[in-house]
Amino acid sequence: MSDTRLDVRDIPPAERHPKIHSAFAELESGDSLTLINDHEPKPLFYEMKAEVEAFDADGYTVEHRGPAEYIAIFPKN
Template sequence: MPAAKLDLRNMAPPERHPTIHSAFDELDPGETLRIVNDHEPKPLFYELQAEVDAFDAERYDCRKEEEGKYVADLPKKA
């Protein structure tokens, strides 16, 4: 169960990554941030993998639930 959830689909694109980073920073170790996006967040995955030591890239998960709805889990290392 994710500790926090963000639906980014109605958020302006320039606001998305800063909002995600803030929410991720607030997680406790071992918790997961779930985001809902209108596209697969591969650029975000690569950004987190390269820049955020606490991001657990091995436990990252993303699935397309329907057209225009991607759900990604961004886990924080324990």
Template sequence: MSEPQLDVRAIQPRDRHPQIFGTFESLAVGGAFILVNDHDPKPLYYHFNAERAGTFGWEYLEDGPEVWRVRISRTA
């Protein structure tokens, strides 16, 4: 079964993090989704680390220069 993708490129920037965190919260432990973005989501990684340290996995699948794809998983 393939993991769902969340493409945030068409979402207003102010609405992206709430959408992403909502998707993460809906995951069961062991679940994951693929984030698709138009820039390196490194600030999002820091946001996750500040609020959800130890509960998520972060794996770059594609790192630009036009599209970034990150597999975000729920580990706890």
């Protein structure tokens, strides 16, 4: 299992989801994508849950570390 980190805070909002989906698609089964974001990625969680079969929604976690820092882990089945 490996962990890929992606900090999207400096990426324009319209470009974030495509970049995240691309990074997630490159993962192997059992790997996870650690996302660093400036807001809680709740809409992305629901999008991934509905559209990405390999997303392990039960293993998803998110931690609020500061006013503009959320760390979310998106595991891949």
